[in-house]
Amino acid sequence: MVTVRRWWGRKGLQVASLALVLGGAWILRQTQGAMLLEVYQVVTSPLQLLQSGQTPAERLEERLKDAQFMEMQTRIQELESQNQQLQNLLGYVQPEPVASRPVPARVVGRSADHWWQQVTLNRGSNSGIQEGYIVKAEGGLVGLVDSVTPNTSRVLLISDLKSQVGVTVSRTSAKGVLRGDSSAEAVLEFYEKVPNVKVGDLVSTSTYSQKFPSGLAVGKIKSLDLKKLPASVAKVELFPPIRSLDWVAVYPKPTNQPQETPQSKKQEQANQQ
Structure with missing residues (x-):
């Protein structure tokens, strides 16, 4: 202590x-x-x-x-x-989407004389590809398979002069036909005489397209000519790198797509008046 x-x-x-x-x-x-x-x-x-x-x-x-x-x-x-x-x-019914499992393919053939018209892929019927199948690349729609062999496929590009794609302007639903112009741009001919569109509007495939499902990205409006007759036209800058395509994805063609007819065009225009 x-x-x-x-x-x-x-x-x-x-x-x-x-x-x-x-x-x-x-x-x-x-x-x-x-x-x-x-x-x-x-x-x-x-x-x-x-x-x-x-x-x-x-x-x-x-x-x-x-x-x-x-x-x-x-x-x-x-x-x-x-x-x-x-x-x-x-009670909206979603249009049939593009198949979720595409066939990847690579561009293995392209002629300088037909650079903007067509390409050849390294996949064909042995991989399940058929005529009418849809081809996409980074950025959106590229074209349509128009002929097939067991090991190759030929694709008609949307930049080809013979290509016609039903499209719509996403912002206003103005519709028309997109025609190839042998370049990285395409010409959009509207159904309406004076459509509600402007430069910068986005363009995608239409619900009336017979060949493609709706909603596929195509490009954006680069310039407008609203005075052209008989209907207004626009220059569309294509999103996919068609000038330098390498890898693409091939999807089955859609079914049960609404078909675009002269009657449907007239009815659509009447509804918009």
Whole structure:
């Protein structure tokens, strides 16, 4: 007991001081920790920016882009949800989509004399490909299989002068026929005399197309001639890289597509008047 008292006499002040410091630190952590953390972040933030190689302005721009992306993603999800609700309400029947399992193929033949007309693929009937099958590449629709051998397929490109594709302007549903122009652009002839369209509008395949399912991306309107007779026309910049095709995907042709006839065209125009 005497020994303990002697030890306390020598060490008691130090032990009490240590306990006071630890207690104060614990209280500070509980009450002021958040403030100290904020101060630490403010002090070290410039160092972190220097280490990342970004300036404050670049960091802010990146955050704004991230926020805009998330906002757009949220909006898209909302629109998809609203679209689904409307489809359910109206009993909408979705047109038959392009098959989910395409046949991948590579361009192995292309003539300089027919560069914009046709290409030959390294897959044919042995791979399940048939005449009338749809060919797509990155960006959208490329063309249609018009002849097949056991190991090859010939594709008529949408840039060919003989190509005709029923299309629609996504923003306003204005419809017309897209004709190839032997280039990376095509000519869109509208059914209406003065369609509701503008430069930059997106163009996709129409529900009236006899050869293609609706909704396949084609391109965007590059220029307009609303004074041309008998109907307005537009130059369409094609999305797929037809000039330098390499790999493509081949899909079965659609079935049960609505057929476009002169009567359907007249009825459509009458409904829009």
